[in-house]
Amino acid sequence: MPQPSRSRRHFLQMLSAGLAGSALLAACARVGSSSTAATSYLVYVGTYGPADQDNIWLYRLEPATGGLTRVTGARGGASPSFLTVDARHRTLYAVNEIDNYQGTPNGGVSAFAIDQQSGGLTLLNQQASGGTIPCYISLDKSGRHALVANYGNGTVAALPLGEGGKLQPASSVDQHTGHGPHKNQTNPRGHCMLPDPSGKFLFAVDLGNDTVYGYTLAPGGQLQRLPAPAHQAKPGAGPRILTFHPSKPLAYLINELDSTMTALAYDASRGTFREIQTITTLPAGFTEWNACADVHVSPNGKFLYGSNRGHNSLVVYAIDPSSGRLTLVEHVMLPGKTPRSFTFDPSGRVVLVAHQQSDTVVTYFADARTGRLTPAGISVDMTSPVCLQVYPDFLRG
Numbered sequence: 001m002p003q004p005s006r007s008r009r010h011f012l013q014m015l016s017a018g019l020a021g022s023a024l025l026a027a028c029a030r031v032g033s034s035s036t037a038a039t040s041y042l043v044y045v046g047t048y049g050p051a052d053q054d055n056i057w058l059y060r061l062e063p064a065t066g067g068l069t070r071v072t073g074a075r076g077g078a079s080p081s082f083l084t085v086d087a088r089h090r091t092l093y094a095v096n097e098i099d100n101y102q103g104t105p106n107g108g109v110s111a112f113a114i115d116q117q118s119g120g121l122t123l124l125n126q127q128a129s130g131g132t133i134p135c136y137i138s139l140d141k142s143g144r145h146a147l148v149a150n151y152g153n154g155t156v157a158a159l160p161l162g163e164g165g166k167l168q169p170a171s172s173v174d175q176h177t178g179h180g181p182h183k184n185q186t187n188p189r190g191h192c193m194l195p196d197p198s199g200k201f202l203f204a205v206d207l208g209n210d211t212v213y214g215y216t217l218a219p220g221g222q223l224q225r226l227p228a229p230a231h232q233a234k235p236g237a238g239p240r241i242l243t244f245h246p247s248k249p250l251a252y253l254i255n256e257l258d259s260t261m262t263a264l265a266y267d268a269s270r271g272t273f274r275e276i277q278t279i280t281t282l283p284a285g286f287t288e289w290n291a292c293a294d295v296h297v298s299p300n301g302k303f304l305y306g307s308n309r310g311h312n313s314l315v316v317y318a319i320d321p322s323s324g325r326l327t328l329v330e331h332v333m334l335p336g337k338t339p340r341s342f343t344f345d346p347s348g349r350v351v352l353v354a355h356q357q358s359d360t361v362v363t364y365f366a367d368a369r370t371g372r373l374t375p376a377g378i379s380v381d382m383t384s385p386v387c388l389q390v391y392p393d394f395l396r397g
Contacts (some may be wrong), residue, residue, distance in 0.1 A: 037190060037381075040393045041345050043118060043352065043360075045081040046076070046094055048384035053094070056080050056094065058119045061362075061390065065375025067365035074121035077110055081386040084137050084146075089394045090114055090163030092121055095134035099152050107134035109148060109159060111167045117397035125166045129142045130157030131380040135313075136192045136241075141199025145171070146222055149204060156204045156213075160221050167320035171221030178209040182257045185209065191240045191256075201271035203230060207238045207256060214271040231273040241294060246301045250324040254295035254306050256279070261295070261306055261317070263324050263390060275324050281306050281315045286380065294341050301350035303329065306356025307339040314342065314353065316371050327339045332373045336360050343388045350376070354385035361385060 018197030035140030041061040049055030061068055080094035106128035112121035131150025138147050139161075146159040146167060154176040160168040171180030172237040176188035189208035196203065200221070203213040214230035215223050230255070233239045238257025244266070245251065251273060253262040259281045281292055284314060290310030297304050297319070304317045305325060312334050317326035343352055344366070353365045363376040 007074060021233060042391045042393050042395065043237060044083050044085065044092060044389045045354070045382060045385050046081050046387035047382065048079050048081060048386055051075065053076045056121060060393065061335065061345060061348055061350060062110040063345050066350055066365060066378045068361060068363065068378060068380050072118055072120045074112065077108065080110065080346060080377045082136050083387050085389060085391060086139060086165060087143055089391060093137055093146055095137045095148060097127060097135055097360065099132035099135055103126050104131065107132055107166055109134065109137065109146060111165055113165065117173060117395060119395050125162065127159055127167040129189065130170040133153030138194040140202065140217055141195050145217060146201060147193040149190035149193040150332070151189045151191055154206060154208055156190050156191050156193045156223065158221050158223050173224050174225055176209060176213070178204050179232055180208060180210045180236050180238070182238060184257060185348055186235070190394055194242065197244050198268060203242055205239050205242050207240055210235055210239060211235055212242060212253065212273065214237060230271055233262065234258070238324065240292060243295050243297055245297050246299060249322065252295055252297065252304055256292045259290045259292050259308065261326065264324055265324060273347050276323065279326055281308055282311055283331050284312055293339060296342065296344060298347060298366065299341065300368055305309055305342070307342055309338045309340065310338060312337055314339065314373065318371060329371045339389050343390055345390050346392065352388050352390065354388050356384055356386060359383055
């Protein structure tokens with residue numbers, strides 16, 4: 001997860017000393033000419049920008065051109081890195097990626113009301129994240145709980161959502177244990193917490209001990225861990241983020257520390273995974289430092305994309321429709337450093353890529369038939385972008 005010379009903790013310490021991060025780069029991708037794209041989409045961006053300035057941004061994306069236009073910004077507190085928005089587009093939630101929340105060994109979680117005319121954010125409230133350095137947040141399928149993964153000490157937490165979307169104190173926190181053989185695996189490190197497509201199970205990916213845990217969520221908000229791990233990665237792999245296929249019982253897991261991608265068959269009745277294939281995310285002959293970051297299946301379900309920090313590329317695979325196995329399509333060399341996050345617009349036409357250490361966003365068009373990416377020639381500047389979330393344009397202003 002962290003680079004050799006700059007760990008996540010060290011990076012956050014530099015931020016508090018006044019050193020802002022680096023770069024955001026967004027990329028957009030064209031699907032086929034038959035695709036029908038919305039007039040525009042909204043893009044919220046979480047960053048490591050300074051707390052005394054706007055550090056959560058809203059852009060409008062024009063999928064026909066890949067253009068990005070800044071709409072508004074808001075102060076999200078310290079390091080509002082990862083974001084999610086509720087299904088009604090009324091509330092935005094952000095983790096505050098710190099290790100000392102109001103004098104306690106916790107990170108923070110913040111809730112913001114979304115102005116339906118402007119998209120602007122108004123702080124509703126904040127809560128402790130149930131662990132240190134939270135780096136991922138999602139909502140359960142009922143929309144009644146926020147789910148948080150804490151990288152610093154390897155916990156995951158459920159926080160009930162109250163009236164008006166306000167966060168309640170954590171109803172349940174689960175502590176992972178153990179560690180892996182890699183030097184960045186000295187303790188458990190929660191990196192992802194999300195529901196499966198049905199909402200029956202929740203999954204927590206732990207980079208520090210190479211494990212994917214399965215959970216159910218009781219009506220009272222208690223996380224109940226399944227008896228056995230849902231998936232055990234190769235020792236030292238450093239699993240980081242899990243994503244599900246949009247229509248098939250498949251999931252894909254990007255492994256940060258050994259630069260691999262794992263294809264998984266998903267048993268939705270038991271909440272378990274079976275490994276199909278694990279392959280490299282790097283081209284043959286590349287031997288320099290690399291750490292994988294983000295992973296997404298294209299909306300049409302035909303292609304899988306992952307990001308490489310170090311090689312500074314997106315890897316593109318074709319997904320076999322029968323087996324779920326992956327075949328390399330291409331490596332797309334990016335014009336910036338540290339592609340921390342990337343995402344598709346809902347149509348699959350545009351891919352946006354955030355480069356944390358180049359403070360830019362560039363856009364690419366994706367070909368729906370081949371999966372290949374073409375630069376859109378668009379770039380916007382932003383301080384230390386970390387997370388990109390794209391939604392239909394719901395503003396009425």
